Amino acid sequence: MLLSLKYNFLFVHIAKTGGTSVRDSLRPLRLRDPWYPVQFLCSRLSALSGHRLGIKFPRHSKIIAAKEMLPAETFDTLFKFVFVRNPWDLQVSSFHHIRRERPHLMSHIETFDQFMRWKLDPERPYQFHVDTSIELQSDYVIDLHGKVLVDFMGRYENLAADFDEACRRIGVKPPALLHKRQATDRKKDYRSYYTDELAEMVARHFEPDIRIFGYRFDPE
Template sequence: MLLSVRHRFLFVHIAKTGGTSVRAALEGRRWRDPWYPAQFLCSRLSHLSGHRLAIKLPRHAKVIAAKELLPREFFDSLFKFAFVRNPWDLQVSSFHHIRRERPQFLGGHQDFADFLRWKLDPERPYQYHLDTSIERQSDYLIDLDGRTLVDFVGRYERLAEDFRIACDRIGIPTPSLPHRRRAADRTTDYRSYYDDDTAALIARHFARDIALLGYRFDPD
């Protein structure tokens, strides 16, 4: 989650949706925010305490957390936005990210289909780096009654275009989007990773996202 007091925006960072690039593009704006030194200090204190001080909005916090922590008038004044991604594509991206940067979390499953079944097994012990990427994206956007709290939902599939829309809404020139954490070792088309069973597994687990966000396995 990225909060700018000066520019009155709140970016809700859903894992594996291009958020690292969005954060990097907007970081320069934070440095010129008069509130940034205080935010930076709180962030460092939170890190040094093992995040036990409750003084920082986590990187992948849901928008409801900001609503509960921030003053109502201030929260309502923010332009709140997020990016989402096709759930089938997101899981392929997550698999390659974990295999490349945190292979110890693969649980011995080098095959995508085997890893996916193990990852979505409700009996598997919780692991942050796995479970963040199987959170339902819609949960990041809504309150406890299911009402959408964000003002704009962009899509990873048109990241540059929707980022320009978000910057226009914020009222800032659009900075360039760096390419961060792009997997060089994956097949371009996510559909080639799936068979009927694993495609249906994603459809069941992310049914709420698919219904709310309008994604399909075959977008054409």
């Protein structure tokens, strides 16, 4: 999550949706914010306390955290935006990320099919810190009543153009969009990883994301 009081925006960062690129590209704006030194100090104090002080938004905070912690008049006037990603594509990204970054967790898994069945097994507790993409993306943008709280939902599939639109709404000239963490070890088309059965399993688990964001397995 990235908050700028000077530029009046709140960016909700969902993992593996291009958010690192967006954060790094907008960071210079944050450095110009008069409140940045205070935010930086709070961040350091939070880290030194083991994040027990409750004075910092974690990188992947849900928007409900900002709504609860910020004054209502501040939260309501912020331009709030997020980037989301096709759930079927996101799971392919998750597979390659864990295989690359945490191979010890994949010692018993060889294929994407095995990975998803292991991941979605209701009998096996899944650890959030291992892979945030088990969570619904929609949970990051709704309140406790299911109301969408963001003003703009950009798409990973249209990252550059939607980033420019977000900057336009913030009221700044779009900086160069930095590209981070691009995987090179996957097939280009996520659909090639799926059987019909596996695609349906993902559709059931991530149904709220598909409904709220309007994604389909086969893009139009």
